[in-house]
Each structure stands twice: as structure tokens, then as C-alpha cells.
Amino acid sequence: MSSTRPDAAPVLVADIGGTNARAAIVTRPGSAPDPVFKRRTRDFDGLAEFLASALEELGGGHRPRSALCAVASPVDRDPIELTNAGWRFSRAGTADALGLDRVEFVNDWVAQGWATTQIGDDHLQTIHPGRPDPMAPRLALGPGTGLGSALVTPGSTDWQVFATEGGHISFAPRTAREWALVERIQARFGHCSAERLASGIGIETVYAALHDIDGTTPRRTGAEAIAQAALEGDSVCGEVIEMMTAALGSAAGDLALATGARGGLYLGGGLIPLLSDAFDWGLFCRRFTAKGRFRDYLESIPVHAMTHPAPALYGLSVYLTHSRM
């Protein structure tokens, strides 16, 4: 389904996260974007500034007339607000500022969903091979600042990708310690979603809640510092990462059952690469399949980590083969 038209106009693609912003120029829709321009989101005052900087660095011989951006936000409105980045922008205003004909937006997990339809073995780490059913849905899921998800379904002639809110399902505890955590998080936020444990904000929330349960004083700030301390042997931080990993595995299993995702689970998001060796894939897989009589069903589902440096940009490249710009 990928296009290899030699006359395809280059398109500037961008993925704006709460922490990092990435961009690339796609000259062959469907191919892996390379090179990838990556900067801290907070180093720019807005979308137009970031895109101008990306165009200047990447442009070279290419002159894109349009841009396609993945954003962590609903895209059925104009202007769009990115709460995490503190940015607000309109389609027309952004296009005018950059001298482009057109700027369009796609939800960031819908973009990652499109990546799952084409991403190859060289950009995947297969955690568990499974026995994929090519006629079944696929699930794109991943922890970054939050926990994002999308549903990918095969049709008679083409794939479809649907935005979902899988990160916001209630977290189901399996141990008394996990239930104590759920009680604290419910009391603080009104609801204990999977995201409240299994994400960057989850690591900070669980760290605070465990100190609250144990009557100790938290000393660290930020998911990265907590993960680093876990790797250095800090026992509380180690338990935080363990609970986050278990919660992610458990939620992934629930989401796979809910969507019938026998086509495969594709993990993205910035948190797992950040955690590196502190992330225990064995624990993740044990909790993914710990669903009683449905263990075999879940064991048949392939689990892949997307290792491309920018799966959302890859997904935008694939999206361009379906929706020409």
C-alpha cells in the first residue's frame, strides 16, 4: 500500500510531544523517515518556530509545500491547544507563518497506529513472537508522559486506525500492596486509571503514594531520577519501577482482550527506552498473560517494541500513502 511515485511532493512531518519534538522530510511516502530532527519542546515558543527551525536544518534540496503534524490532542478543532507544551496554533496561521500551502494534524497515537501497519523487523524488537492473526486488530500502546493507545483494524482493501483512550481504563490491582496504592490514588485524583501507574506521571504518582503508605519522606523528583535511582539499587525506586511495569503489562493484557488484538501489540512511547535496563520485560509479559483461562489467547499475541527513533513520524509517512497531501 506504500506509494513510490517519483513525483510525490516532499512533506514536512513533525511529532510534538510534551518533552521532545521531532521532524523529518518525507520524500517517499511509506518509508522510514531519516534523518530525524529532534529538540526539546520547551526550547521553542510555538509550533511555527519549531517547524521553521526543522525546515532550515532539513530543507536542503527539498522544498515542502505542506506539513503534517502528530499532536497529543484531539485534532477536530481549530486552533489546537497542546496543554503539555503550552502551545496554541491554528492551521492557517501556522501555514502562513511558514509560507506553506497546508498544515494538517493527526492525533499522535493514531500516527503510531499507522506505523504498525508497515514498520519492518529492522525497526522492531520482538519481545514475544506469538502466532499473529493477520485478520485481527492490532493494538498500539505506549507510556510516555501519559499512556497512549490506538486501535488498528484490517479491512478488505485497507487498514483503519481509530483513536482510543486505553490509558484511562481503571487499573485492576492483583495484590494487597497494589490495592493500597489504588486507594491512595483514588483518594487523591478521584479515579485510579492505568495511566496513573503506567507512565511518566505514573512513576511520580506511585513514588509519592508508596512514601505515603509507608510513612516515609520522598526525596526524588521526576521519572528519570527515580529510574536512575532504581538502577543504582534504591529499593523504593526499584519497587516503583516494578509496579509501573506490572501495571503496564496488566493494562496491556486488558486492552488486548478488549480489542481482540490478536494481530499484535506494538509498544511505543518514550518511557521504556528511557528506563532502559530498569524495565523488566519478563515481568511485563507475566502480567500481560496473567488473565486466568485466557493465558493461551494472550500468549498467541506477538509483542513488539517499536525501536525506530520516531515511530509517530514513521506513522505519518505511512498515513501519506492513504491520504495524499
Add this chain to the structure above:
Amino acid sequence: MSSTRPDAAPVLVADIGGTNARAAIVTRPGSAPDPVFKRRTRDFDGLAEFLASALEELGGGHRPRSALCAVASPVDRDPIELTNAGWRFSRAGTADALGLDRVEFVNDWVAQGWATTQIGDDHLQTIHPGRPDPMAPRLALGPGTGLGSALVTPGSTDWQVFATEGGHISFAPRTAREWALVERIQARFGHCSAERLASGIGIETVYAALHDIDGTTPRRTGAEAIAQAALEGDSVCGEVIEMMTAALGSAAGDLALATGARGGLYLGGGLIPLLSDAFDWGLFCRRFTAKGRFRDYLESIPVHAMTHPAPALYGLSVYLTHSRM
């Protein structure tokens, strides 16, 4: 998408549940089946005996040459075993026994999923109108003996229906009493799924677990007797139905988030009609939307109860417009 070909051959459709078996003859694919032949499944020795009885009663001027059956089982095998009914049958053997050219099978919740694409207001009770998004997935869900589900997605030219296992997601407790129940059920079955609370078997499981927690002796057997006692004011039975209802609402909310089902929630299954006035729709809806920041998202989702006497047969009729027999 419904066919009104005057030359469409009549098809015998049947829905084989663990408790009841239903059949009808479809002469106009896509229309609501009427009349519906309904019997106790256990009153027949097997599928061919049931279908023969249905043909005799319904046949009249119609001579179906094929049958399409919804079964609570995976349908990618031959022979098919229906554990709950204690039946085992092959496609060819069943066709031969009845003198039919062809007998085909569809998963029962996939059939209910097809019903959601066409069922009209006269066969729906709208519990909550919402603001449906016609481009978003729909969710078919319902408690009978177990808790079944299917995912329904709109495509560019047609609907698709996918078998899912939403009843087997882990149940997420919100109260200490619910957590006590989860602990008992995990100890007994290894995993506490939504189905272990929100189904016919769930009512019996919760009834036993509550007696275990409270150190009392259970006296009743069967979901129907427990529901009847709840209506007559028995406090333990009342709590059982309340916990089942809350668990169903909570699981429905999780499944709607997991699938992005802004097209609507369509409830089927035999349990809600059986519970009648003991089923508290207000409690169901409160738990459906009790997902923190995603309350508005869930409140936008229409909730319908399918009131047709046989939604799976209706779904098979719709399926015939997509896959001619």
C-alpha cells in the same frame, strides 16, 4: 446496505445459547427475524435435532436450503463443541442430517455486533442518548451465562465486526468491599475477570464470595433465584445484584475507553431482561462514567439496550446482506 432482493433464498438462522436456543427463517436479509422459535437448549440432544424441530414449526411455505448458526464458541474449527450445551457437531454432518446444502457458523457476539449496525429504535431502549460519532467504533456487550463482547467498526464502504474477549479483562475494584471480593475470587479461580462478577455465573460467584467474607451460609442456587430474592428484599441477594450491576458498568466504561467506542454501547445478553426491575440502570450509568477526567468522554457515548427478542438472530439476518448464502 440491506438487500431486498425478491429472489433471495430463505435461510434458517439459529442462536444456540447455554440456556436457550432460538431460530427463525430469514426471507429478507437485513430485516428483523419474526416469528422467533425459542426452546430450552437442554431439551434437545444436539444441533440437528433442534434445527429439525425449528424447520418443522417455522417451515410453512419456505424451504431453506441453508442454515446460519450463532454459537458461543470459536468458529474456525470443525467439528464445533458447545461446552455449555454439551453439543458437538460438524458442518457437513449437520447439513446431511437436515438435507440442507450448507450450514455455517458465526460467533454469537459477532452476530450481536452485526445487529448493532442496523437495529432500529423499535428494538432498542435508549438508556442514555449521548452524542454518537458515526465514524467511531461501536461496542456490543452483554451478560448472559458469561459476559460477551464484540467490536464494530465503520469502514469507507461497509461495517466490520471483530470477535473480542472483553468479558475477561481484570475487574478493577473501587471499594474495600469490592477488593475483598476480588481477593476471594482470585484465590478461588486464579484471576478475577469482569465476567466473574458481571454475568449469570458472576451472580453465583459473588453470592458465594460474600457469604465467605461475612462467614454466613449460602442458601440459594442460581442467578434467577438470587435475583428473585433481591426483588423480595433479601439484603445479601440485593447486594449481589448491586455489585454485579456496578461491575458491569465499570467494565463497560473500561471497554468503551479501550475501543474508543464513541459510536455507542449496545447491550444484549439474557441477564438484564431476566433481572428486570432488580437491574438498576442509574447505578450502571454512574459506574460507566466514573473514570475521572474521562467522564465527559463517556457521557458522550449513547447507551442502548437491545430489546428485540433475539438480537443474535437479527445480527445473522444483517450478516446475510454482507455474506450471501
